[in-house]
Amino acid sequence: MELTIDMGTSQQWQLKHAFLVYTATQSNGYRPSQEVAFVTHNPVRHLGDDQEIGPGKPVSLDTLMQILQHNEEAPVFMDDKVLYKSRSVVMWWVPPHKRSIFFTPGARHNINGPVENTPHPGLVFRLAMRDEDNPLSIAAVKGGNRPTPETQLFYAPYFNIWKSGRVCHGNAPTPDKDATPHCMREWENSFFSSAFSHPNHTGVIKGDIAEFWRQRQGKKLHKFPESVLASFKMDLDTWTKEAPSNGY
Numbered sequence: 001m002e003l004t005i006d007m008g009t010s011q012q013w014q015l016k017h018a019f020l021v022y023t024a025t026q027s028n029g030y031r032p033s034q035e036v037a038f039v040t041h042n043p044v045r046h047l048g049d050d051q052e053i054g055p056g057k058p059v060s061l062d063t064l065m066q067i068l069q070h071n072e073e074a075p076v077f078m079d080d081k082v083l084y085k086s087r088s089v090v091m092w093w094v095p096p097h098k099r100s101i102f103f104t105p106g107a108r109h110n111i112n113g114p115v116e117n118t119p120h121p122g123l124v125f126r127l128a129m130r131d132e133d134n135p136l137s138i139a140a141v142k143g144g145n146r147p148t149p150e151t152q153l154f155y156a157p158y159f160n161i162w163k164s165g166r167v168c169h170g171n172a173p174t175p176d177k178d179a180t181p182h183c184m185r186e187w188e189n190s191f192f193s194s195a196f197s198h199p200n201h202t203g204v205i206k207g208d209i210a211e212f213w214r215q216r217q218g219k220k221l222h223k224f225p226e227s228v229l230a231s232f233k234m235d236l237d238t239w240t241k242e243a244p245s246n247g248y
Contacts (some may be wrong), residue, residue, distance in 0.1 A: 017051050018042045019064070021027070022213055039064055061130075062087050082179060084240050085145060086121075088130060090179040091240065094188060095124040095145050096224060101158070101213075106199040109159070109210040115217050115224035119224040123156060125187060126239065128166070129177050136174070136187060137165040139239065142226045149237035155204040157212070159196035165232065167191060206230055 023037045040056030082089040098119050103111040109163040124147060138156040141147050155161065160168045175186035199209050205228045212228065234242065 012050060015051060018056075019059065020053075020056055031202070049086045057124055065157060081181075081184065083124065085179050086240075089128055089240070090125055091236075092179075092184050093124045093147055094120075094125065094142075095119065096122045099192055101192055102195045103159070103213070104195045109198060110211075111210060111214050111217070113217065115206075115213055118216050119218075119221050121154075121157070121226060121229065124153065124236065124239075125191075127177060127187060130160050132155065134166050134169055135163075136167045136169070138167060138191070138193065139165050139232050140229050141236075142229065147236050149235065149240075151236045153232035153234055153236060155201075155232055157205045157209065157229065159199050159209065160194075161200055161204055162195065163201040163203070169194075170197070203230055 001123040018041075020040050020042055022035055022040070023035055026034055026036045034218070040058045041059045043054045045052045045054050047058035080154075081092040081094065082090065083093050096119065098117050100114050100116045100118065102114045103109060122144060124139045126139070128135040128137075138161065139153040140156045140160075141151055143155060148156060157163065160170075162168060175190055176183055202209065205212055209229060232239075
């Protein structure tokens with residue numbers, strides 16, 4: 001194939017690489033069917049006057065976006081809480097702090113009213129930038145230092161957290177997806193201002209999660225008891241590479 005492009009000089013272009021898109025329809029029985037896809041990078045072999053597409057290797061979304069995205073992103077000042085950012089995910093740290101949390105009235109957990117101004121552990125928020133039903137995942141960390149790639153993660157000690165760490169939003173509206181300080185605060189407020197309804201995974205702490213929060217009502221506490229945190233069995237660096245399963 002010969003292709004001439006007006007770039008001031010004449011150029012000859014030769015086909016050397018191909019990207020193939022494979023699709024399939026996927027259904028987990030709980031949500032409507034959706035189309036999923038993956039991409040392979042295939043070298044092109046030249047056999048005389050003929051061309052042949054060779055065997056391919058899977059390509060990550062980040063790699064594909066780097067190839068396709070030629071223009072630079074608009075420059076922004078990064079918040080010091082941001083731990084990791086790519087085109088597919090942004091992760092940020094929320095230091096240990098106090099704030100109130102709320103529970104759905106009359107639910108089976110039997111927690112009547114909010115738990116006001118209570119301590120929380122350090123948290124890592126992981127926001128998937130793709131179009132997903134439940135884009136937010138949360139993990140906990142011990143201590144008050146800014147996490148590093150080697151920092152060990154623990155389950156966030158809350159209701160509505162799946163075993164994967166992903167947050168079940170239900171039908172609640174979600175904020176925009178961005179890495180700006182404003183958007184990150186909106187995601188934090190959206191999570192903590194929502195009424196927790198039920199445990200999605202019983203192993204988010206060592207013990208009974210509903211009883212844990214019941215015991216904290218009406219008490220003036222100064223520090224979250226990190227000894228109750230259950231291991232997430234991965235470090236922060238691994239979590240940047242392993243996307244949580246969609247909803248579980």
